[in-house]
């Protein structure tokens with residue numbers, strides 16, 4: 100492990116002069132990268148939680164005392180720079196066979212679900228770095244993930260036998276929320292780290308008991324690139340508001356979208372009967388309702404985060420794996436994830452909940468499969484279900500995939516929502532054989 104860290108350090112220097120990939124990070128002073136295991140250890144240290152479930156109530160009681168350290172206004176908090184939160188983390192798959200086993204798939208590729216977990220922990224640690232307060236050992240803030248805005252895969256293959264490196268920093272802040280940009284690189288045959296993934300998350304600061312909002316340190320961009328990033332953060336916020344305002348759960352589809360749905364409907368009417376009732380599938384098409392897969396998990400204490408709620412990364416891994424299975428059984432060949440989009444964590448999931456995931460294909464085009472996973476929870480003693488998340492994944496299949504047809508009005512809305520998410524993909528990637536990213 101030590102050897103791997105030294106090797107990375109040497110390579111970092113190479114990267115800085117090479118100037119590739121670390122566009123943000125390269126201007127920062129780079130200290131020794133953390134090992135992936137240290138990320139969770141550091142979070143525990145910062146939050147001051149117990150490592151055993153039996154002590155979790157006592158540990159939370161102790162956190163209550165940190166309330167007095169919370170500022171009454173954001174103005175009293177010193178501004179921070181992007182480099183203050185910048186961190187690098189090493190996932191030494193190349194040198195640590197035990198760790199590799201946790202990440203490897205049966206096809207000898209990297210489990211993307213595990214990467215989602217790492218990104219979630221890393222994003223939270225980045226935010227704690229931004230809000231670091233040297234006068235207290237433990238942080239009075241509880242930082243939780245509210246949104247996975249975007250995860251875009253680049254074209255390079257993920258091998259379970261080559262080291263991976265993550266970088267991340269805060270790129271924008273509001274009053275209580277922070278946008279975090281993360282990148283992932285993998286060591287290539289040329290001994291350089293190549294970019295493989297870009298991610299944008301939004302985290303929210305809460306008080307020490309995770310019951311109410313808490314202010315975060317302001318952020319000051321230091322140069323033109325950072326100003327650009329910060330401006331982008333503002334634009335992202337406006338885009339998110341616009342996207343949610345035009346949600347099909349709130350307003351009717353546009354006239355163009357209504358035409359699409361009507362065309363789809365007409366193409367499923369049986370020409371032999373003059374009826375709106377008899378519907379038939381066009382060739383090479385599948386009814387949306389026939390693409391569903393469901394799963395159930397019991398949320399055991401083992402899957403808790405440092406605030407004794409269920410870890411967001413675990414929820415993402417479970418949703419991703421179900422989505423992958425859905426895309427796989429629908430497309431008939433192994434799918435590759437290209438984009439993860441707009442995962443909103445609406446409500447925390449309590450330890451002990453039953454987690455119900457329902458996944459279905461909601462839009463397809465050429466080789467692309469858009470999958471939506473709806474997540475809801477109920478407690479063991481209540482029958483009431485509550486939606487906690489909706490996940491959107493875009494996969495690419497090796498083969499061209501069937502068209503998808505909605506039957507009901509509700510499914511038509513899912514189709515349009517899927518299409519909107521598909522269209523928001525920043526750069527559609529082309530299918531490449533050396534692009535093995537699987538659950």
Ligand SMILES: CCCCCC(=O)SCCNC(=O)CCNC(=O)[C@H](O)C(C)(C)COP(=O)(O)OP(=O)(O)OC[C@H]1O[C@@H](n2cnc3c(N)ncnc32)[C@H](O)[C@@H]1OP(=O)(O)O
Pocket residue numbers: 139142219220223242243244245246272273274275276277301303305312339404405408409410411412443444445446447448
């Ligand atoms: C290992 C450690 C890992 C820990 C990480 C996890 O696992 S966390 C586990 C997974 N995540 C969760 O359980 C979180 C579940 N969700 C929640 O508890 C709640 O939705 C929440 C507290 C995050 C937000 O609640 P509310 O929406 O009522 O709060 P409020 O309206 O005050 O908003 C708080 C801040 O969030 C911003 N905000 C809210 N929704 C947003 C969205 N969709 N996209 C961007 N930003 C959003 C607001 O602008 C505001 O920022 P400004 O104040 O700047 O304007």
